[in-house]
Structure formats: C-alpha cells, structure tokens
Amino acid sequence: MSDTEIQPIERSADSSVAGEDSRDSSGSAGFTALGRVSTEILCEIFRSTLPHKRQYHRVTHNTPPLADCTQCALGDALLWTTVEVSCLGLQLSECYPLAALKTQILRSKNAPLDVTFIIVGRSCAHNSSLLEVLIRESHRWERLDLGGTMDPEILLVLARIRGRLQLLKYLEIQWSPNVLGIRDIFGVAPQLQRVVLTQNHHDDEAEVLPILSVPWSQITHLHAWDFIGVSRVLCQTKILVECTLQNGVVLPGTPIVLLPRLRRLSVSDNKFLEFLETPSLEYLFIDFGWRLDNFDTENSVPYVPAFLRRSQCQLKGLTLYNCCLANLNPILRGHTNGSTTHFQDLPNIDGSLESIHFTFDVASCHSESLYNFIVGRRRTLKLLSIWADSRSPLSPDVKERLLALRSDDLDVLLDDATRWSGPLAKLTKDMEPMY
Template sequence: MAASDISCPKCAHCFNLSDFDLPELSTSNVLETNAIPEETDLPLLCEFLATGRSRMASLSAKIKLLQSAVETLSGKKNELDLAIRKHEGSLSLSRRLPSEILAFIFQFSVAAQPYRAPWIVSAVCARWRSAALSHPRLWASLHYGQLSRGRNQDLLQYETQLFRSGQVPLDVQFIVGDWLPEDGLTEVEKSILQLFCNHASRWEAVSLRGEHWFFAHLGQCIQDPFTCLRKIKVEVSRMVSDPVITVDIFRDAPLLQEVQANRELWGAPLSMALNWTQLARYGGSNTWIGHLHTLQVASNLVDCSLEIQGDFASFEAPTAVLLPHLRRLSLSHPQFLQFLETPSLLELYCDYDANTVNSFIRKQNCTLQKLVMWECGVPGDAAILIRLIETLKSLVILCLLFEPPVEFLEHMSSRVDTLAPSLTHFSTFLRFPGAMDDDGDLVQNHLIQAIESRCPIGRLKSVRLYSIKPLLILDRLEKLKADGLSYAVFDGLRFLSLDKVDLEDIPPELTIFTME
C-alpha cells in the first residue's frame, strides 16, 4: 500500500488519495482578475468545472462513508472504555475490603450526620446496603432536633433504626427549642420521645435540651433503669427569675462516668441528682455553694470545669473539699480555689489572678504541669506573676492569654534555669504595635528575646502567639526553626474575643464559655 493510500475500516477498500487531487488549473490570468475570458480559455474552464464537480461528488460520498466508520469506531471505543473501567473497579481496594471493614468505615460518617448517614450509605449499592445492615452500631445514633420537625416519616424511620440496631448501646439526642411552651410537643414528637424512652436501658450516651417541664415529662416516660448509661449532656433553659433547677431522672445509672450540665447555657445554674461518687468527668454551671456540695461527694473526679454563678462577697466559706484524683480543673472564678485541695492536679485553667493561684499552689502538694490564665480586666502584676511561676518548678506548658508584663519577660530571658526551667510550650496574647502604642514594640522585643534565650539551651520547643494585627517578630521566629522551635501565629479580628482563642490552648471539654 502506497503512503498516499488509506484503507476503509468498514469494507477494507483501499482509497488512493491521489485520485482526489485537484485537476490542473488553467494558466490564464482570468482566474486572478475580473477580465473577460478569451475564447481559448472557455474549453479549459468548462473541463475543469466538469472534472471538479465529479470529484467533489466522489469526495462527499467517501467522506460520508468514513464518517460512518469513525462513528462506529468511536462507539466501540466508548464501549471498551466502559468495560476497562468496570474491570479496574473490580480490582480496586474498596471492592476487596471485607464487609466488616467497610461497615467500620461507615461508622465515621455518623459523627458528621448522625441522622442521615446510615440511610445514605445503605442506598449506594447492594453491597454497601448489605454491609450497613449487618453493622448494628451504625444505626445506634438516634438524634432528633428542631431540624427534624415536620417530617411525618420520622417515627417509622426511628423504629426502623431501633430494629436494625439490635441490642447495641444507643447514642440518643433529643432537642426541644428554647422557650417552647409547656406541652408544646407535637403528637409525632411525643411518639418519638416515648419510643426513645422505651429503650432507656440501652442508652449509653444521651444529650437532652429543653425547658424544665420537658425533663419532668421525660421522667414520666422512662420506666427502666439506665443500665448502660455512661455519658450525659443536659441543657435546661429557664427564665432569668427562676431559681436553681434540679434534674433528678438519672439517679439509677450505675455506669455513669461523665456529666455536662448546662455546658452551653452557662448562665443558668443547674443541679443534678446523681450518684456523684462514681463520676470521673464533670462540667457545669451552678452557684458557689451548689458546686461545693457537688464536689464534696464527687471525690473521684479526674476532669472538672465549673462556671460559678452568684456573688462571692456574700458567700460563707465552708471547709476545704478534698479531690484526691483531680488532674484537670477549669473554673470561671479563681477565688473558688481557696476551698479546694487537689494534690494530684496537673492542669489548671482559670481567670487571671496570680495572687490567688499562687496562694493555692503553695498550699498544694501537686506538680502542676500546665497553667492557662486568661485576662479578667486587671493588669498583670509582674512581681506576683514571677513569684507564681517560680513556685511551679514542674511547669511544662504556660499560656497567658493576655499581654505579659515586660518585667516578667525580662525574667524569662535572664532566669532560664530558675524560672520555669522545664517549660516546653509558651502561649500569650499581644496587642498590635501602632503609632500611638510604643509599648507594643517593647513587649514584642522582650518576648522574642525570652524565646531566643530558651531555644538553644532551654527546653522550649513550641510557641503560640495571638495578636489582633500581624507581628513584627516573624523573621526572628522563622530563624529559630533551625534550633527546633515550632511556632504558630494567629492574628486577625477574630481574636478580639477570647472565646475564639480558647480552642487552641484549652480543650473543648474544659472551656468556660463566659470567658471575657
């Protein structure tokens, strides 16, 4: 086959492309101008037109034939591409995963969408549905909230979920809108709530939010003991003039370990009637005396966060409360520390009051490793702060979420071996330097000197800085990377309020949401 030949993929007919070359053009100048053709040019022009039109018709026919062949080949190519992708899919890792592993992966989707996740994954394909139906724990999250209102099919779906969950422990959430009038539940909501309560013996974790009447109604719906319950989150909204509210429906919960009482509604004091001696973690809002009464019987607490309501000046101090196992403590009023004995305390989170914290630490026999204090509107006293940090020889993490005094930073630079010698992490909050604020430059200069003095010879490994505007010491921080320092800088207007800062240095379960 010549180089100028092409074979038809449909009939194998060989086309000679030279057959379709243009016939020779006339050499007359009539083609290049608008002159009148000569008599001698007329036969040549007519011959070209006849030959050209014949070849045009032949070319059109061949093109149509080749286009048909191309369409046929394109169709076969697409079919082959689909077949290849199907075969590749058959060899994919996800196809070869055991159903048990696949169902375990599905479980991670429940945290993001506890209500919809099991229904979504079970609708993808037959294999996913089979894996989802064979994993009862995937169906064990029963969440009902305001977004669920108005769905007539909810009751049937929850019944189906309970059936598919088998006998595994349940994660239950039922949220009623704040300020909902008494008996404001719809008939469907009452049926759903009763359905949840019928399986109270399987509750492992429960999150409830509503008015006081809602919890009274809930107590009437529950008949069985909470034999599996380990974690409670309760949010009871109330009118400002109401007294302290008590929730007493969780008395019979022998495995209960963690309680959160008005963690989101900090301003509403809430008392819980529980078997406190078995609790390991507690966070809640209550009055001074209410918290102390609780702590007197919660001797096995390991983690504790307290929002303390009421006037301290009118509070009559009781005897000190011993919490021998407490490791982490967060509280809104540092004055509360004078009523506590915590010999095992490792982490303390509180409002800035160096004098009170210093007095507390000196009376304890603990080896505090982490101290986080946030500003309460009182300028930091350098001398008291220095005495406090001097006391804490075992301190590893120090977070001062306010601008530290210059004198304190100078001591950090000059007393690496005696002032927090074990410090590995330091966080602080800085003002931004400006034309009317020369102190901002001074503080930053002393801060970077303190960091530089502790990197090569000290143990400082990480620094976290919060500032409203970009800092001037970033270049010097970058150079310290060679000495192994890890640093993070958070700037911008989002840090004007400390409720945004706390997520970085304070664990969520220990956050006091009313920090100012």
C-alpha cells in the same frame, strides 16, 4: 423501590439479637470495609437510607456507586447509634418522623445509643409514640444530652427511664426549675462517670436550685456551666479527676472543698480557686476571657498563689488564657495580700512544670518578668507556647531570648496559634481547656 430505600420494619419476636453477639458481629467487618470509604459517600448512604432525609437527596453524575457501601452501612449497627430529637416549637413528627426513628433503632440492633433531646414547647401530646420508641430503648442509652424547656407531659414520659439506665456513662442536662420534676430519675446509673451541668440564668434572677440527684460519689468528670453554688456538688465528688467550671456564681461563705484525686482543672474565673484544695492537680487552665475589662488585681489575683500554697500540688502544665501580663505580674512574683514574695517560695510550681501556655492581650511592658519566670523553670520545661496580641507584642529582645531557649528537649512556639502534632501532641492536649 430501590435497594437503598429502607422501609421501617417492626421488630418481631424472632428478630431480636443477643446483646454482646450483635455488637461483635456488627462491628469488625463493617468498619474494615468502611475504613476505605470517603465521608462524601457515607453522607450519601445516610441520605438515601433514612426516610426523613430523602427530600434532601440529590444524585449527581459524579456520585460513586453506593451499593457496596450501603450494604456495609446497613449491616454495621454502630453507624446508626446516634439519635437526635431536636425540635424548637414544632411537632416532633415534623422534625423526626416515626418511620425514620423505627428504621434507625432497628438498624442499630442492640448497640449502645447516644441520645439527644432538645425540645421546646408543648410537643408531646401528639407525638407520644415517637418518645415511646426511645423510652423503650433507654436500657441501651450510653450518652444522654437533655436540653430545652420541656412541658410537664414530656417530663412525665421521661420519668419512666428511672432505674433503667444501666449503660449510661455520660449525662448532659440543662438544669432549671422546669426540670425539677425529674431531678431523681438519674439516681440509679451504675456506670455514670461524666456529667455536664448547665444552668442558664441572669445575674438578677440567680436561683440556688436543688442538686440534681445522680450518684456523685462515682463521678470522675464534671463540667459545670453557669451553675450557682457548684461547691454543693463538688463536696460529693471525692474521686473527681477532671473538672471544668465556667461562668458560675460562687456563694458567700463557701467552705474549702477538698478534691484529693483531681488532676486537671479548668476555670473561667480564678475566684473558683478560693474554695478548692487539689493536692494531686497536674494541669491548671485559667481563662480570664471577658472579665479582663474589670480585672481586680488586689482581690482576684491572690487566689492563684494562695490556691497553689494550700494545695501543695506538683503542676506539670499551666495555661493562662486571655490574660493581661500587667495584672499577672503579681502572680509571677507570688504577690499575696500586699506583700511581695518570690515564686521560688512555692515548691509546687518549681521542679515539675513541663508545659506553659500563655496568651496575652498586653505583654510588651512586662516581658522581662515573664522571661525570668520561664527561665526559672527551664530545667523541667518541654513545651513553651506564648501568644501576644499584635497591638502589644512581646518586646523583640525578650522574644529573641525566648527563642534562644529552644533545644532538643524544649519546643518554643511564639505568636503562633496553630496546633501541634507528633510527640508533643499529648502535652498540648493537656494544656487545652476541657470544653
């Protein structure tokens, strides 16, 4: 047996390592050495040390010696903390052998674990020992991604983690009638702050499900995808600082929800803005996306200026993605309910905007109004990014005038989809969607 082939070793009574000590001792030395190791070598280490990966291992003549790097990897617990059990209709043992899982758990020592379950079908009856190994380590779970359509037997096993999630900080779950049986197992998670909810459905089968039981009062980051009636969750998250709402359904008669600490908001439909009030908002991202073909100017656009008036927030960054300038013209002019006002009437958008990022499908016909909107905020702007479809670009005259705005304190980037680096990296990060 070669030095790199690791056999699973059962944890003995005297082989346990104290939590904090093991975390400290397994980190610094290993990472110092591994910082000089290429990704290719690390991949070879994992292929050769995890039993279920050996079948894919191919040694080439130019493969560097692995002995030193392997010893670093075997001694660094943090390199073994990501566990993924992903099976689509297969037996779990076919996807992740028990020996491999035991090896990985042993090598991770007492470090926090990042665990992913994506299980479809009846796969628990013959593989309970595999899940048992992970459930025994649930007190170490720091991140949990729970997906798939799991049968009652798997859910029954998972229910045993109730009350043991002392380290859990991140939860991602595909919320459906299938998993209602475990809706309360996350109720006690004192460190949980980030939640991602996905509710896959067809519009003709939309169903308002009971709310997942998590300590919503301590959640600071929420991403809801295809969720029906998300306002029922938002009204319980008073310390939320970041929120992403994508492709969900807004229930009729939804009341205004106040989010006093929210600083970053990303929405895929500006109708979400109809029921939100965010006085501390600094960055707003709207992705119009596939809704452009059926864009209803009179009924949809007014939500933006009305939302800004209601919130009275001091925006620092505004991103409008996949939009049509012809339809956004009312926003730029502050158009509401058929009456035309000037955006200057909105102090929350005037004296604070530092970054603007617009991408347009159609821009040439309304370039002038865009230019006037930007020039009116020139005093505070530090970054301006505009990308227009090549079939209908910005008019040459307006493009030239926008480029003329460049200065030491304002970076202007037109028709360029590349990312920035350096001092402006933070500004561009604030402009990106929170996906």
